Structure formats: C-alpha cells, structure tokens
Amino acid sequence: MRLALCLALLASPAFADEIWVTNEKDDTISVIDVATLEVTRTIPTGERPRGLTFSHDFSRLYICASDSDAVQVMDPVSGEILHDLPSGEDPEQFVLHPDDRRLYIANEDDAIATVVDVETRRVIAQIDVGIEPEGMAVSPDGRIAITTSETTNMAHWIDTETETLFANTLVDSRPRHAEFAQAGSQLWVSSEIGGTVTVFAVDDQRELAKIRFAIPNIHRDRIQPVGFEFSADEKTVFVALGPANHLAVVNAETFEVEDYILVGRRVWHMAFSPDRKLLFTTNGVSGDVTVIDVGRREAIKTIKVGRFPWGAAARPTSGG
Amino acid sequence: MLRPLALLASLALAVPASAELAVRVAWLEQSVEQPPILSNLDPVPGDLGLAGARLGLADDAKTGRFLGHAYALDAHVVPPGGDFLAAARAALAQTPLLVAKAPAETLLALADLPEAQGALILNASAQDDALRGEACRANLLHAIPSYAMRADALSQFLTVRRWTDVALVEGTHPGDRAFAAALRRSFHKFGLRVRADETWEWNADIRRDAGRETPLFTQGFAAHDVMVVADEAGDFARYMMFNTWRPAIMAGSEGLSPIAWSPALEQWGAAQLQSRFEALAGRDMRAEDYAAWAAVRALGEAATRTGAADADALRAYLLSDAFELAGFKGRPMTFRPWNGQLRQPMPLVHPRALVALTPLEGFLHPRSDLDTLGQDEGESGCRAFARD
Numbered sequence: 001m002r003l004a005l006c007l008a009l010l011a012s013p014a015f016a017d018e019i020w021v022t023n024e025k026d027d028t029i030s031v032i033d034v035a036t037l038e039v040t041r042t043i044p045t046g047e048r049p050r051g052l053t054f055s056h057d058f059s060r061l062y063i064c065a066s067d068s069d070a071v072q073v074m075d076p077v078s079g080e081i082l083h084d085l086p087s088g089e090d091p092e093q094f095v096l097h098p099d100d101r102r103l104y105i106a107n108e109d110d111a112i113a114t115v116v117d118v119e120t121r122r123v124i125a126q127i128d129v130g131i132e133p134e135g136m137a138v139s140p141d142g143r144i145a146i147t148t149s150e151t152t153n154m155a156h157w158i159d160t161e162t163e164t165l166f167a168n169t170l171v172d173s174r175p176r177h178a179e180f181a182q183a184g185s186q187l188w189v190s191s192e193i194g195g196t197v198t199v200f201a202v203d204d205q206r207e208l209a210k211i212r213f214a215i216p217n218i219h220r221d222r223i224q225p226v227g228f229e230f231s232a233d234e235k236t237v238f239v240a241l242g243p244a245n246h247l248a249v250v251n252a253e254t255f256e257v258e259d260y261i262l263v264g265r266r267v268w269h270m271a272f273s274p275d276r277k278l279l280f281t282t283n284g285v286s287g288d289v290t291v292i293d294v295g296r297r298e299a300i301k302t303i304k305v306g307r308f309p310w311g312a313a314a315r316p317t318s319g320g
Numbered sequence: 321m322l323r324p325l326a327l328l329a330s331l332a333l334a335v336p337a338s339a340e341l342a343v344r345v346a347w348l349e350q351s352v353e354q355p356p357i358l359s360n361l362d363p364v365p366g367d368l369g370l371a372g373a374r375l376g377l378a379d380d381a382k383t384g385r386f387l388g389h390a391y392a393l394d395a396h397v398v399p400p401g402g403d404f405l406a407a408a409r410a411a412l413a414q415t416p417l418l419v420a421k422a423p424a425e426t427l428l429a430l431a432d433l434p435e436a437q438g439a440l441i442l443n444a445s446a447q448d449d450a451l452r453g454e455a456c457r458a459n460l461l462h463a464i465p466s467y468a469m470r471a472d473a474l475s476q477f478l479t480v481r482r483w484t485d486v487a488l489v490e491g492t493h494p495g496d497r498a499f500a501a502a503l504r505r506s507f508h509k510f511g512l513r514v515r516a517d518e519t520w521e522w523n524a525d526i527r528r529d530a531g532r533e534t535p536l537f538t539q540g541f542a543a544h545d546v547m548v549v550a551d552e553a554g555d556f557a558r559y560m561m562f563n564t565w566r567p568a569i570m571a572g573s574e575g576l577s578p579i580a581w582s583p584a585l586e587q588w589g590a591a592q593l594q595s596r597f598e599a600l601a602g603r604d605m606r607a608e609d610y611a612a613w614a615a616v617r618a619l620g621e622a623a624t625r626t627g628a629a630d631a632d633a634l635r636a637y638l639l640s641d642a643f644e645l646a647g648f649k650g651r652p653m654t655f656r657p658w659n660g661q662l663r664q665p666m667p668l669v670h671p672r673a674l675v676a677l678t679p680l681e682g683f684l685h686p687r688s689d690l691d692t693l694g695q696d697e698g699e700s701g702c703r704a705f706a707r708d
Contacts, residue, residue, distance in 0.1 A: 108592060109592065109595055109596075111382060130382055130383060130386065131379055131382050131383075131596075132592050150592075150646070151379055151382075151383075151592075151646065152379075152382055152386070153383065153624070154383070154386060156386075165386075168386040168387070170387075170624065170625075173644055173646040173652060174589075174646045192646075193646040193651070193652045194644065194652070195652075219688065219689060221652055221688065221690075222651070243650070
C-alpha cells in the first residue's frame with residue numbers, strides 16, 4: 001500500500017520541482033520540469049509578462065504584466081489568474097519583502113517605485129525614483145529596499161519603515177539588477193551599458209569593488225551584465241552577460257571572474273533549481289532556456305520556450 | 321543596518337537645501353525655409369530637434385535632483401533671415417554650453433565667434449562630412465551622425481547581402497548632393513559598383529504621372545540589385561518606389577534607410593525612450609530629435625560624473641575614455657577624440673521595422689567596430705583636435 005502510494009506520487013506531474021519562465025513577447029509562462037528538463041505547461045498571462053516571484057509558501061505567483069499595467073496573482077496549481085494587484089503603470093520588476101506582504105514594484109514608464117500590500121491589495125506608498133526604474137532588491141532583515149534606475153544611473157536606497165529614500169548612489173550606465181549579499185552587508189548592482197558589477201557596503205554605501213569582464217573575441221561593448229544570482233553558499237555569483245551570450249562565474253569573496261559559460265543569445269535572467277544544482281538562464285533573442293550544471297559549470301541542455309523569455313523563478317514541489 | 325546617525329547624514333545628502341551645481345544649456349536654432357515638396361503626408365514638425373533637447377533636459381534634471389544639480393534649457397530660435405550670430409552672442413553671454421541646429425556654414429560662423437572660444441557647442445542637425453574633416457572646430461562636437469556614417473551603414477548591409485550593383489539617383493538640393501557624394505565614396509570604399517548615376521530634376525508632376533515617368537527614367541539603367549536614392553527632403557523618391565522599369569529594392573533616403581533614430585526602434589529599451597518622447601512632444605521621435613536628446617544627455621552625463629559645469633571640464637570628460645552614453649541602441653556611445661563625432665550604432669529601418677543594426681558582424685576595426693562607420697582617424701582631415 002505504501003509502495004503503491006509512493007509510485008503514484010512519483011508518476012504525478014505535480015511532484016517534480018519546476019522552473020517558471022515568463023515569455024515577454026508571447027504573453028505566456030513556460031513551466032519547465034526540473035527532472036525531465038521539458039516544458040510541461042504553457043500558461044497564458046497578461047500582456048508583456050516580465051518579473052515573476054512566488055509567495056514564501058509558493059501558493060501564489062506574482063507576475064508583472066507590464067503592458068496590462070498590473071501585477072497579476074496566479075494560483076500556480078491551476079494556472080488561473082486569481083486577481084490583479086494595483087501596481088502603478090508599466091510594472092517591470094519587483095521584489096517581495098521578507099514580511100511576505102509588501103511588494104516593491106519598479107514602474108518603468110513612471111520613474112516611480114510602488115509599494116503594494118498583497119493582502120489588502122492596496123498601494124501603501126509610491127516613491128519618486130530615477131528614470132526607468134528596473135532592478136529591485138530588499139535586504140534580508142527587510143529594512144532596506146533598493147531600486148535601480150536605468151537612465152538616471154543610480155541605486156536608490158529606500159527605508160522600508162518610512163518608505164522614503166535615504167540615499168542615492170551613482171553607478172555605471174544602465175543599472176539592471178540588484179541583490180543583497182553576505183547577510184545583507186553588501187549590495188551588488190549590475191550595469192548593462194557600463195559593463196560592470198559594482199559591490200557596495202550597505203552600512204555607508206561606499207563602493208567596495210567593481211567587477212569587469214573580458215571574453216576573447218567579444219568586444220567589451222557587447223559584454224553587458226544583466227541578471228545575476230548567488231550560489232547557496234554565497235561564494236559564487238553567476239552573471240548573465242546579455243549579447244555576449246555567456247554567463248560569468250565570479251568569486252564573491254575575491255571579486256575575480258573565474259569562468260565563462262557559453263549560453264543562448266542575449267542571456268537575461270536566471271533561476272536556480274530548488275536544490276541549487278542546476279541553473280536555468282533565459283535567453284531573450286534565441287527564445288530558449290539554457291540549463292547549467294552548477295558543479296561542473298557546464299551547459300547541459302537547451303530548452304525551447306516562448307518568444308523573448310525574460311524572468312525565471314523556481315517552484316519547489318518535491319519533498320516539501 | 322540603519323543606524324540613526326547614518327540615516328540622518330544620508331538624508332541630508334539626498335535632499336540638498338540648495339543646488340550645488342547649476343548647468344545651463346542653450347538651444348540655438350537657425351530656422352530655414354523648407355524646400356517645397358509634393359506630398360502633404362508628413363510635414364516637418366515645428367519643434368523638430370528642440371523637443372528632443374527638452375526630453376534630454378528632463379532626463380538630466382531627474383538625475384540632478386538626486387545630486388543637488390539644477391538644469392535649465394533656454395531656447396533661442398532665430399527665424400529665417402534673422403540675425404543668428406546676435407542670438408548666439410546673447411546665448412553665449414548666459415552659458416558656454418550650446419546645442420545647435422543650423423546649417424553647416426552657420427555652425428562654423430558660430431564656432432568662430434570670439435565669444436565662442438572656450439565654449440562647447442554640440443551639433444544636433446548638420447550631417448556634412450566637412451564639419452568632421454578639414455572644417456572641424458575644436459569647440460564643435462557632433463551628436464548627429466554624418467552623411468558618411470549613414471552611407472557606410474548602408475554599404476555594409478549591401479555588402480553582406482551581396483547586392484553589389486547599385487543604381488544611384490540624386491535630387492538637386494544641397495543635402496541630396498552631399499548625401500549622394502558620401503554614398504559614392506562609401507560604395508567605392510566597400511567595392512560596390514555604381515551601374516547608374518542619375519539626377520532627378522523636377523520637370524513634371526510625378527504624383528500624377530509616376531506610373532509613366534519613372535519607368536522611362538529608370539529604363540536605361542544597367543542591371544542593378546538596388547536603387548539608392550538621395551532625396552533628403554522626401555520629395556520625389558516616394559513616387560518612384562514600385563514604379564521602376566525593373567523590379568527594384570529602394571534604399572537611401574527612402575525605403576531601406578540608414579538613420580540615427582526611427583519610431584521603428586523598440587529593442588534595447590528604445591520603447592521607453594519612444595514613449596517618454598511621445599508623452600512630451602505628442603508625436604514620434606525623429607533622428608534630429610534623437611541627436612538633440614543625445615547632445616543634452618551627453619552634457620548632463622558629463623556634469624553628473626564630473627560635478628562640473630564649465631566647458632573645458634565637460635569637453636575633456638566627453639572626449640575621454642571614461643565617458644559613455646546609454647543611447648538605447650544596444651551599446652555605449654562615445655565621442656571620437658579626433659573629430660568630436662558621437663560614435664553610435666546606425667539602424668537600417670523601413671517605416672514598419674528595424675531591418676539591421678550596423679556595424680554588422682564581420683566588419684572589423686582595431687579600435688572599435690563602430691569606427692567602421694564614417695570617417696576614421698586616418699582619413700579625417702580634422703586637425704583641430706590635435707591630442708597631446
């Protein structure tokens with residue numbers, strides 16, 4: 001009886017871990033099964049889906065439907081849109097606060113960051129930031145939120161108690177993505193046109209390091225850092241280099257680039273599998289996802305998804 | 321961690337009591353009589369260029385707000401026949417930072433004014449190659465691409481497609497002549513063959529009679545892959561399209577066009593710039609608007625990074641390796657230190673889509689492949705930018 005139940009569970013498609021990928025120009029999400037590395041579902045969304053993130057218990061998926069001017073809330077089991085959140089215009093990317101309630105949303109066309117309570121579905125605050133806000137991050141203790149503005153070329157530091165800016169730091173051109181690291185003591189920001197990743201000390205916003213990249217036979221203009229993610233131990237960072245079609249593998253302690261991995265065209269963002277053994281990159285121009293074996297630092301498979309895949313998020317369903 | 325003291329200090333930084341740096345930019349425009357053209361489809365906007373400068377200033381000001389830098393734009397628009405140099409002197413009395421829209425000879429007169437020595441002028445309209453060559457001026461940088469850059473962009477595309485045989489038709493306006501001359505030089509450089517080289521002179525109403533006149537006009541052309549037109553005012557080539565003796569792809573001023581900017585650009589974040597412009601100006605963004613935007617943004621970027629507003633410091637920064645402008649064309653844009661031209665990718669578009677973004681793969685250059693477009697250091701006759 002127990003054996004039969006196990007077998008039944010194994011056969012169930014809902015059992016495997018998944019990677020969810022937004023397809024910006026197809027208005028869909030592709031769901032990839034981590035075990036089989038195949039697309040198992042394609043789910044319609046609002047217009048121009050970009051950023052996506054799960055609630056902490058993975059019972060809800062939040063989707064930036066940029067051209068629908070909404071953050072959509074989806075039931076990931078049924079794939080149904082439950083309701084929209086008021087998001088401000090043109091939401092591009094967001095980050096969910098550790099309180100699991102506040103969403104910090106970058107409104108790309110409006111030079112505003114919007115804070116929404118996902119339970120009351122109300123806007124708590126709107127914060128004037130620079131032009132074309134994009135990268136969003138929140139510190140592990142929840143006290144600081146960051147938005148980066150692509151045309152103003154700044155990281156804007158938001159005090160989440162007052163929902164106001166307390167600092168603005170210049171970075172290189174077209175900052176795209178931000179992440180806190182080392183227990184919230186560092187802020188990392190990628191600059192697409194500047195071609196760099198800058199590491200800041202969080203306590204006084206001073207610059208700790210600037211990481212540059214070089215790949216033989218690719219002009220430095222085309223090496224454009226976009227999304228990046230830390231390994232589980234935070235010792236390694238994987239940086240998507242856009243039209244250079246490579247990931248850089250960076251040592252997070254020495255800030256040195258250790259490796260480059262060839263992936264698809266115009267690599268954009270990425271997500272780890274829940275066990276952090278595989279890394280899935282969205283390749284905007286080639287319309288596919290490259291699967292990286294994290295331990296071997298090798299690309300092992302390419303999976304076709306929709307047109308212009310943009311964001312990626314993991315949904316653990318096994319063992320939990 | 322947010323310590324109260326650190327927070328207080330940062331707040332003071334974020335909201336300065338008064339502007340620590342004031343950057344004043346003058347827009348200086350010599351209006352010219354537009355040559356009459358047959359079609360009424362697309363009139364030239366009255367604020368062509370100026371609207372781009374206004375958007376650039378709004379972008380600069382937004383950044384400045386976080387840094388305590390204040391930006392202002394004064395527009396001086398001189399009517400046809402007006403005293404441009406008097407307006408220039410008045411502008412220069414207010415600020416040494418000018419963005420200019422004027423014909424080449426007017427720009428040179430401006431750059432040579434005693435009052436303009438030590439000023440920094442950004443050319444946002446004149447595409448003349450001479451301004452980047454023998455006639456260059458040290459105080460005059462160029463945000464708008466030259467005729468040579470546009471011609472080379474097209475030649476690269478024709479070369480990659482192996483459309484090597486060209487029929488060239490030029491109009492009689494000075495701009496048509498100048499673009500055609502740049503095209504001939506470029507075709508020669510890239511080894512393309514000019515199989516016909518004709519001038520279209522108005523002697524009939526082609527709108528009524530395009531079906532009859534164009535086949536006759538083009539019948540004698542030797543076999544060619546593409547018909548390239550130099551018709552910068554948009555006067556005649558639109559009526560030739562699809563009316564040629566042989567089936568002909570049209571390129572140049574009409575058809576497949578090499579141009580600094582077009583509403584057809586959407587990638588590389590361009591959609592955001594397009595929508596910001598549309599919200600401000602109520603119309604599509606054109607190449608002249610883009611050049612003016614880039615000029616004002618370049619000044620703003622230099623002021624942001626240097627904390628300076630004087631012409632010498634900004635010019636030095638703009639011409640240095642440190643400067644780069646994110647111009648929504650997929651790569652950083654920089655200035656050529658030997659003639660002050662803004663390096664930039666050149667789109668090839670038709671009205672409904674981007675066809676290619678040049679430089680194309682395979683056109684190599686020891687410095688940057690962007691320098692495969694337009695006058696390179698060795699071929700530019702510019703000596704005013706002599707470097708230490």
